[in-house]
Amino acid sequence: MPTPGFDATAVIHDIGYQRYTGPRLGRVAMQRALFVHGLRAVFGFGRSAKVKAFPWLVAGVMLLVAVIVAAARSITGTVLFTYVGYADQMSLLIIFFAAIAAPQLVSGDLRAGVLPLYFSRPLRAADYVIAKFAAMTAAIWLLLGVPQLIMFLGAVFTGSGVVGELGDLLPGWAYSLLWAVTFAGISLLIASLTGKHAFAAGGIVAVFMMTVPVVGVLASLPSTTANALSGLGSPNFLIAGVGEWLTGRGSQLDVGVGRFGPVYGIEAACLIAVCLLLLLARYRKVASL
Structure with missing residues (x-):
């Protein structure tokens, strides 16, 4: 006997659905697509003017400073900033840029709930982390x-x-890459913990700004060793200490890093590695849900 609601005249229509038979580009192509999408998202391409306003304001200010430095050198011969020193002087703007950019890269995916869709494809948590980290690093650099x-x-x-200028520029670019890698790792790790942009941005600014007083306290102690190691308490001064160690230039610290330059280098490397490992653990946990 036919079941209730059964229509004996019903037919199945072939509407032309076919399996995909084209090339499968694999994980590298997915990483590249995520990287390009992330870099565009950081600078607001394809989004509203409201999203574009802050990153391009920061970029405009930094370009204006560079033009002023170049003009002052051409007119008066005065070098206001070296290539390495420029990165140190712009660190505050980079903090606020990272606080806005990192949530655009990862917090939005958490809030929209698209991560299970990402990881339903042959995309691993490591691929996602690498692509987002590379996009953030490239944007800051x-x-x-x-x-x-x-x-x-x-x-x-x-x-x-x-030749002489190029010899000064290349170390400046390498130093800027160190800033970019460190800031990208810390800011993405904090932003990956929440889907709310405001909370992520506030957490990033707090981590960078609230560690500065730690340096001040250690630098005020009546100990040369404590003064030299004080920069280890803040990412900003940590990178500046690495720069002093590698280039031999002056330091933002009162007494400099002295013989503790390798300690600064080791901590910077460990900090970047720990941030990446924690990011990977975070997204492996999300992928397994």
Whole structure:
């Protein structure tokens, strides 16, 4: 006997659905797509003017500073900032940029609940972390590297030797990469803990700004060793200490890092590695849900 509601005249129509037979690009292509999408999201491409406002304001200010430095050097011969020193001077702007950019990269995915969709494909948690970390690092490095390039071009066009200037620019770019990697790791780790942009941004700013008084307390102790190690208490001063150790330039610390330069380098490497490992553990947990 036919079941209730059964229509004996019903038919199945072939509407042309077919299996995909084209090339399968694999995990590398997915990483590349996530990287490009993340880099566009950081600078607000494809989004409203409200989203674009802050990152491009920061970029504009940093470019303006570079133009002023280049102009001052060409007119008066005064070097306001070196390529390495430029990154130190712009650190506050980078903190606020990271506080806005990192939630755009990861907090939105948590809030929208799209991570199970990502991980339903042959995309691993490590692929996701690598792509987002690379996008954040590239964004911060571009913010520092492009103005440094403008400073370089200004110096070359005013008569400085290309080889000598290039010898100063390349360490500046490497130092900017250190800033970018460190800030990207810390800010993405904090942003990955919440789907709310405001909470993530506030947490990032708090971590960077609230560690500065720790340096002040240690630097005020009546001990040369404590003063030299005080920069280990803040990511900002930690990177500056690594820069002093590698380049031999002056330090933001009162007494410098002295013989403890390798300690700064080891802590910086460990900090970046720990942030990446915790990010990987975080998204492996999300992927397993």
